[in-house]
Amino acid sequence: MNPILLDFPHEFETDRLLIRMPKPGDGKTVYDAIKASSSELKRWLPFAYKGQSEEETEINIREAHSQFLKREDLRLLIFHKDTGQFIGTSGLHRINWDVPKFEVGYWIDSRFSGNGYITEAVEGITQFAFHELKAKRIEICCDSKNTKSRAIPERLGFQLEGILRNDDLSVDGSELRDTCIYAKVEQ
Numbered sequence: 001m002n003p004i005l006l007d008f009p010h011e012f013e014t015d016r017l018l019i020r021m022p023k024p025g026d027g028k029t030v031y032d033a034i035k036a037s038s039s040e041l042k043r044w045l046p047f048a049y050k051g052q053s054e055e056e057t058e059i060n061i062r063e064a065h066s067q068f069l070k071r072e073d074l075r076l077l078i079f080h081k082d083t084g085q086f087i088g089t090s091g092l093h094r095i096n097w098d099v100p101k102f103e104v105g106y107w108i109d110s111r112f113s114g115n116g117y118i119t120e121a122v123e124g125i126t127q128f129a130f131h132e133l134k135a136k137r138i139e140i141c142c143d144s145k146n147t148k149s150r151a152i153p154e155r156l157g158f159q160l161e162g163i164l165r166n167d168d169l170s171v172d173g174s175e176l177r178d179t180c181i182y183a184k185v186e187q
Contacts, residue, residue: 003071003097008132014124018079021068026077027058029086033109040110044146049171078121087112090121092129101137102129122152136186144178153182
């Protein structure tokens with residue numbers, strides 16, 4: 001079946017969070033979070049390292065909205081359920097609908113770090129993928145030196161399946177980096 005025919009919710013909630021697809025107009029909110037968190041994010045994420053204008057962020061959000069509707073990539077924005085504050089971004093990427101399998105990525109507005117929001121979001125997204133999308137495999141890939149990012153799958157019971165040595169370059173291109181591959185599979 002063509003994945004564009006798949007019907008599933010475009011948003012869901014966890015205990016503290018509303019998690020939903022990006023919508024036109026979300027760019028300013030996301031841009032402000034990237035700006036506030038740039039010193040942390042630019043160590044790990046190319047878009048933060050290069051920098052983006054507010055307009056480029058809005059374009060990116062609209063492209064993500066379109067990709068979500070076409071089922072090519074399922075970016076998700078994370079908001080605090082009670083206050084409506086934007087907390088970060090996650091999503092289901094590198095989709096293989098034939099398996100089906102997904103890779104979860106994430107980043108947080110550093111003003112909200114240390115509250116367990118990303119752990120809660122990733123757990124919710126993982127459950128969403130298994131229950132709503134019938135996932136057979138969920139992966140999380142991260143730089144071996146990014147200890148905060150690695151803590152998420154470890155906390156949630158993902159298995160470290162391997163470390164790909166000299167797999168990628170650091171964001172600034174100055175050194176080779178290793179990539180950790182974590183996974184959870186349908187039992």
